[in-house]
Amino acid sequence: MAAVTTAPDTAAAPARTGDTVLDVRDLRVSFGPGLDAVDGLTLTARRGETVAVVGESGCGKTLSALALSGLLPESATVTGSAVLDGDQLVGRSERQWRALRGAKVSMIFQDAATALNPLMSVGAQIEEVMAIHGTHGRAARRARAVELLTSVGVPDAAVRARSHPHQLSGGMRQRVMIAIALAGSPDLVVADEPTTALDVTVQAQVLALLRESTRDAAVIFITHDMGVVAEIADRVVVMYAGSVVESGPLDEVLERPHHPYTAALLASVPDPDAPLAGELPTIPGRVPPLGERAEGCPFRDRCPKAREKCGQRPPLAAITPGGSAAACWYPENTAAAEDGRTADEEGTP
């Protein structure tokens, strides 16, 4: 199964991006027997590439993000494999994590209003990353912090560096968060819903900034918003109930979704070009909570096309040569590939 699930990610190698920075295989985050909040996450990310992880609340997106920076609560157990630049992330001790966090992997959190220390100047919060990871000299750190603030588009950076978070606007605070995430020149930036708390116009600016400022890193971008995915992602990983149901290049996933869940997510995004016609479609039902997940395809209960075979769990299998893969027995939009797949993989559980 492992060979099948990882094939699409390694096979699709667009030449425009660099070497593989992050290689996650079958990552699991468990809170006890039968409580696998993340139930097999497989993805790769190359330098300069942004991989969006999409799904509804409760799909395990944030836990996946925290697992990649070792910030999960102590009650969580992580298994599987996640290799960042040759360093295995699974099973590191807290001490081993400290050397990586900030320097090789950094995080951008959803709400900068609470994610920044309210009693510390924003400049000091940026400098801290450098102080931890060995940039010597207060003056050098301070100059670099101002430089970073300027580069993320904070006007009058030398003055703003002395401000406290409550003195800045939401957009400025999120820019500060990005500066913190970039301060250690990490190989991997994990952004967990970084624009959800922002106004739409500010959101667009911050997305543009993120795209520009992370050219030297791989970005895992967690979001529930397909509109944001279209803005920022190079590749998309769709999660449902803890596992990957579809992954592939942005255009392919948006234009020809293969998994019914992806199709339903896309259908619930309003199309600005189409005239308003009644209510937006929604996906009936809800994500099954942890501990109530049945055997077989996790989307079965909400899927309009579910059949008897869906009682068996479908593997994440390659569908197109472009690198798309879906975990579905009856994938959509597979005019060319459908015959081959159903014939080849019918028997593979």
Added chain:
Amino acid sequence: MNRGAVATAAGYLGTRLGQALIALWGVTTAVFFALRLSGDPARLLAPQGATAADIARLRGQLGLDVSVWHQYLNFLDGLLHGDLGYSYVQHQPALGLIAQRVPYTIDLALSALFLSVVFGVGAGMVMALNRGRWPERVLMPVVLVGQAMPAFWTGILLILLFSVTFRILPSTGYGGITSLILPAVTLASLSAATVARITRGAVLEQLGRDYVRTARSKGAGTARLVVRHLARNVSVPILTVLALEVANLLGGSVVTELIFAWPGLGQLTVQSVDGRDFPLVQAIVILAALVYIVVNLVTDLAYAFLDPRISTLGKAAGT
């Protein structure tokens, strides 16, 4: 600092001082009338077998033969001139009697406050950072016992152990640093326990905040987390409880000073209430109220210094 900010800060201080004066007046007035309800000091002071005429004469000497309102006006008049009256019993200015005792009480209260801060904040931090592990399991019962034991019980146990059994520390009286240890520990035990619990709660609450996770995502270790992030964020709730504890330390010192025969204000308070020594009681209460008001004012100013968001709120409210 621009001129506007200075002006609003001055306005804020002015308002607070006005409030303090009103509070002080309220306290003195309440004490004045409450004391007058407590009985006749002349009867208590008069020697055994004194006639009604003797007592009436004594009452006249003490200024208690006029109406209560008249007495009150006399008292306020004295107060405005800085005259808190003479002790009925000791025939000396009340202020002078207090001044003799204040240094001893300050010694005791400051030592106890120091112990409370060091052990209370320290224990609270250790408990919060080791939640569910052995340091917390060991410290928590100690804290609970400390909080459950009244000063008279702690004091007697300490005397039994260190003065009677081991004979290493004096049990009573004032005689240098060794005599300060037992009363200070007794007085501190209760407030140290309170400070420890508040600190533990505050640190646990802050540990759950997002900014702590951000700091950890930068690679910060526990030491940096505590010193650079938590210390300042927990200082506001800890300061609040410490301000209250200062008042408790002054109040609690009455019992502690009696147990250890400590020549401080607590003893004087008990003596003066016992003897219905109105001027002395009034002076002591005014002093206590003054300390309380000043501590609160200083605490409020410290908040603004520690948390820039609070000063912004203050300015917004002031304009």
